[in-house]
Amino acid sequence: MDVKTHDLLCEALPGAFGDVYLAQENRPEGMDFFNMVVADIHGIRPQELVDFQKEGGKVVGSFCIHVPDEVVIAAGAIATGLCSGSQFWVPDGEKFLPTATCPLIKASLGARFGKTCPFFRICDLFVGETTCDGKKKAWEILAEDAPMHIMDIPQMKRPQDFEKWACEIKGYIKKLEELTGNTVTPESLKKAIEIVNNKRKALQRLNNFRKLENIPISGKDVLLIHQIAFYDDPTRFVTMVNKLCDELETRKKQNVSVFKKGTKRILLTGTPLSIPNWKIHHIIETTGGAVVCEEMCTGIRYCEALVDETGTTIDEMVNNLTKRYLGHINCACFTPNKERIDDIIRLAKEYKADGVIDLNLKFCNIYDTEGYFVEKVLREHNIPCLGIETDYTDEDAEQLKTRIGAFIEMLR
Amino acid sequence: MDVKTHDLLCEALPGAFGDVYLAQENRPEGMDFFNMVVADIHGIRPQELVDFQKEGGKVVGSFCIHVPDEVVIAAGAIATGLCSGSQFWVPDGEKFLPTATCPLIKASLGARFGKTCPFFRICDLFVGETTCDGKKKAWEILAEDAPMHIMDIPQMKRPQDFEKWACEIKGYIKKLEELTGNTVTPESLKKAIEIVNNKRKALQRLNNFRKLENIPISGKDVLLIHQIAFYDDPTRFVTMVNKLCDELETRKKQNVSVFKKGTKRILLTGTPLSIPNWKIHHIIETTGGAVVCEEMCTGIRYCEALVDETGTTIDEMVNNLTKRYLGHINCACFTPNKERIDDIIRLAKEYKADGVIDLNLKFCNIYDTEGYFVEKVLREHNIPCLGIETDYTDEDAEQLKTRIGAFIEMLR
Numbered sequence: 118m119d120v121k122t123h124d125l126l127c128e129a130l131p132g133a134f135g136d137v138y139l140a141q142e143n144r145p146e147g148m149d150f151f152n153m154v155v156a157d158i159h160g161i162r163p164q165e166l167v168d169f170q171k172e173g174g175k176v177v178g179s180f181c182i183h184v185p186d187e188v189v190i191a192a193g194a195i196a197t198g199l200c201s202g203s204q205f206w207v208p209d210g211e212k213f214l215p216t217a218t219c220p221l222i223k224a225s226l227g228a229r230f231g232k233t234c235p236f237f238r239i240c241d242l243f244v245g246e247t248t249c250d251g252k253k254k255a256w257e258i259l260a261e262d263a264p265m266h267i268m269d270i271p272q273m274k275r276p277q278d279f280e281k282w283a284c285e286i287k288g289y290i291k292k293l294e295e296l297t298g299n300t301v302t303p304e305s306l307k308k309a310i311e312i313v314n315n316k317r318k319a320l321q322r323l324n325n326f327r328k329l330e331n332i333p334i335s336g337k338d339v340l341l342i343h344q345i346a347f348y349d350d351p352t353r354f355v356t357m358v359n360k361l362c363d364e365l366e367t368r369k370k371q372n373v374s375v376f377k378k379g380t381k382r383i384l385l386t387g388t389p390l391s392i393p394n395w396k397i398h399h400i401i402e403t404t405g406g407a408v409v410c411e412e413m414c415t416g417i418r419y420c421e422a423l424v425d426e427t428g429t430t431i432d433e434m435v436n437n438l439t440k441r442y443l444g445h446i447n448c449a450c451f452t453p454n455k456e457r458i459d460d461i462i463r464l465a466k467e468y469k470a471d472g473v474i475d476l477n478l479k480f481c482n483i484y485d486t487e488g489y490f491v492e493k494v495l496r497e498h499n500i501p502c503l504g505i506e507t508d509y510t511d512e513d514a515e516q517l518k519t520r521i522g523a524f525i526e527m528l529r
Numbered sequence: 530m531d532v533k534t535h536d537l538l539c540e541a542l543p544g545a546f547g548d549v550y551l552a553q554e555n556r557p558e559g560m561d562f563f564n565m566v567v568a569d570i571h572g573i574r575p576q577e578l579v580d581f582q583k584e585g586g587k588v589v590g591s592f593c594i595h596v597p598d599e600v601v602i603a604a605g606a607i608a609t610g611l612c613s614g615s616q617f618w619v620p621d622g623e624k625f626l627p628t629a630t631c632p633l634i635k636a637s638l639g640a641r642f643g644k645t646c647p648f649f650r651i652c653d654l655f656v657g658e659t660t661c662d663g664k665k666k667a668w669e670i671l672a673e674d675a676p677m678h679i680m681d682i683p684q685m686k687r688p689q690d691f692e693k694w695a696c697e698i699k700g701y702i703k704k705l706e707e708l709t710g711n712t713v714t715p716e717s718l719k720k721a722i723e724i725v726n727n728k729r730k731a732l733q734r735l736n737n738f739r740k741l742e743n744i745p746i747s748g749k750d751v752l753l754i755h756q757i758a759f760y761d762d763p764t765r766f767v768t769m770v771n772k773l774c775d776e777l778e779t780r781k782k783q784n785v786s787v788f789k790k791g792t793k794r795i796l797l798t799g800t801p802l803s804i805p806n807w808k809i810h811h812i813i814e815t816t817g818g819a820v821v822c823e824e825m826c827t828g829i830r831y832c833e834a835l836v837d838e839t840g841t842t843i844d845e846m847v848n849n850l851t852k853r854y855l856g857h858i859n860c861a862c863f864t865p866n867k868e869r870i871d872d873i874i875r876l877a878k879e880y881k882a883d884g885v886i887d888l889n890l891k892f893c894n895i896y897d898t899e900g901y902f903v904e905k906v907l908r909e910h911n912i913p914c915l916g917i918e919t920d921y922t923d924e925d926a927e928q929l930k931t932r933i934g935a936f937i938e939m940l941r
Contacts, residue, residue, distance in 0.1 A: 254898035486666035
């Protein structure tokens with residue numbers, strides 16, 4: 118670790134968190150746990166991981182919601198997300214990657230090479246995938262410094278592609294068995310599927326409160342919880358989310374809303390928002406809007422579909438994982454990807470969105486190009502849509518406030 | 530066709546061709562044929578294709594050297610390349626695609642949607658592939674206007690990936706059989722493999738002259754011939770290239786060089802140079818350099834490896850095509866892609882390059898990222914390297930002249 122540089126990050130984060138999060142009015146008390154997790158993001162959880170390693174456990178980091186955590190858990194290892202959401206890491210990433218690479222990828226490599234993120238130091242294995250050009254090629258550079266395993270994700274969703282992805286999951290199981298020395302058994306995989314499904318169910322329960330007319334929790338709080346889902350202990354996480362949901366249940370009965378009457382309901386779609394990327398939510402929710410749903414990897418795409426729990430053999434369970442992880446995640450990396458457009462329309466109705474903001478991280482070509490269809494179909498459905506491109510800097514914050522503010526004002 | 534707009538292109542092309550090509554001194558007479566092909570690029574060949582269609586024939590256009598022309602020929606159809614190399618088509622492409630997309634892809638879509646390229650009007654089928662994010666997603670938009678078939682190229686080269694690509698080639702055969710009403714037989718496929726191999730052999734023969742100390746033909750002439758290889762009739766093309774090579778054989782005996790003594794030998798590597806993109810060759814060859822080899826799709830990657838001709842069944846021949854088309858094309862779309870770096874080092878030696886220019890079309894993330902390894906390994910081999918990023922405009926021409934000129938001057 119480069120402790121001195123890392124300290125700069127630790128000094129900046131509480132200020133940013135205070136401005137964006139703690140300044141909110143009428144937050145649920147159940148957010149206290151998540152506040153604490155963020156406040157000590159590079160303390161508590163990393164320590165747990167290191168303690169686990171001291172007992173002989175292995176920690177596996179990944180960058181994409183197509184990579185099944187179930188397999189890691191079934192092998193007795195701990196899975197953690199690694200995508201990076203801060204400009205802090207971008208300059209170190211740009212030493213190795215083209216500037217015209219999306220900030221998420223640059224920050225991820227920067228976090229490793231700059232030695233300024235404990236998660237990137239702790240992991241025993243880094244799992245990359247071939248979802249997009251930027252990631253696929255970045256893993257080659259990361260592999261010079263870190264132990265990598267690559268999963269080749271099909272670019273289409275035909276029957277043969279499901280077979281191929283099942284094969285990749287089996288290869289991943291083998292890799293993890295080698296890493297941990299443990300065997301993935303039908304019992305351990307079944308249990309792992311339940312653990313991760315419970316996480317999804319808790320998040321689904323949480324998201325359902327956002328469908329209410331009176332929304333008892335802010336969009337940015339829900340975003341934060343999704344972000345924490347990627348690296349917190351899954352069982353503790355489920356407990357804390359359900360505890361929060363119990364509180365929201367009471368709020369629901371009392372028609373409590375954290376938003377003023379007339380606040381416009383925004384569905385956010387597009388590229389992922391990794392921690393601590395709260396920029397767009399903060400802008401939307403301080404200019405008359407409420408984010409009611411994220412059709413994103415850090416949102417609905419992460420938790421919406423469950424893995425079928427009825428499998429009893431490894432083969433059956435791998436097939437069930439394949440169906441969920443290939444069939445039900447509609448990332449713009451697929452061609453064609455009409456299912457995502459259908460999702461957006463469906464979610465806009467379910468969450469009663471007044472408008473959609475199609476968000477693109479700069480230089481993410483796949484989501485940017487797919488925006489053509491997103492905007493076209495939303496127009497056909499008479500749902501107002503604003504396309505936005507941004508990165509991790511704050512340079513465009515004022516301009517975005519103006520654009521997003523004007524968009525929200527225009528919504529009836 | 531938008532004839533009026535197309536006329537503007539036809540007016541501009543002869544001027545550009547005259548400046549870049551006809552102004553060269555001591556060109557081989559065998560270039561006359563290729564001059565004529567370019568001079569009437571939207572006349573002679575398109576007319577041949579239309580005449581073929583009138584007799585019931587089908588024309589199949591593709592965008593990538595991973596797509597095997599052999600299959601098209603075996604089905605009794607005509608294969609033509611479609612990648613576009615002119616800024617002329619870019620603005621029409623930008624109406625549909627993000628600005629931050631490589632100019633080749635933007636120009637290709639622009640050529641179709643702007644109705645200003647006869648090849649893009651004539652084709653009965655457009656074959657896309659998932660080589661890069663930009664192309665993969667662009668085909669979805671092209672499919673709104675044109676009949677498309679997509680081949681999903683594996684992103685890696687493990688044994689299972691070869692099986693997968695063989696499966697894609699078989700799917701392509703089926704598609705072409707449906708399109709043409711013809712059956713691909715072992716005989717027709719064998720014959721087609723020979724036809725395309727002959728094209729490769731002729732180009733290999735041509736490229737070999739560039740290994741000589743006295744180079745009897747300019748790099749830009751060889752580039753032009755590679756570009757024409759993508760769309761001319763293969764049998765005629767082979768005859769004309771061999772005729773030219775006979776002339777070069779005489780030049781070889783007489784130690785004729787088209788370059789002055791002391792001209793520096795440049796290996797060009799990177800993204801493809803589609804017709805009429807002659808910009809970098811022209812700059813290099815007017816600032817003291819000679820391009821001796823292109824480690825590019827429009828170069829060595831297109832012609833270096835032959836398909837094994839010993840197969841007798843369709844399965845054997847498909848396997849041989851797979852080995853060649855997946856195994857021997859080292860595009861930056863693969864991960865890892867060490868073979869390309871090995872190729873560059875090998876070719877630099879074979880062609881006695883004094884230096885390497887690593888060329889990247891703007892917003893091509895895969896080649897740009899791989900440049901990290903290209904430059905690193907060249908440094909390790911003490912081979913001077915210049916990384917350049919450019920697009921189809923002429924805006925950076927003066928700046929490139931300065932940079933390339935300085936690089937060439939620096940070479941000993």
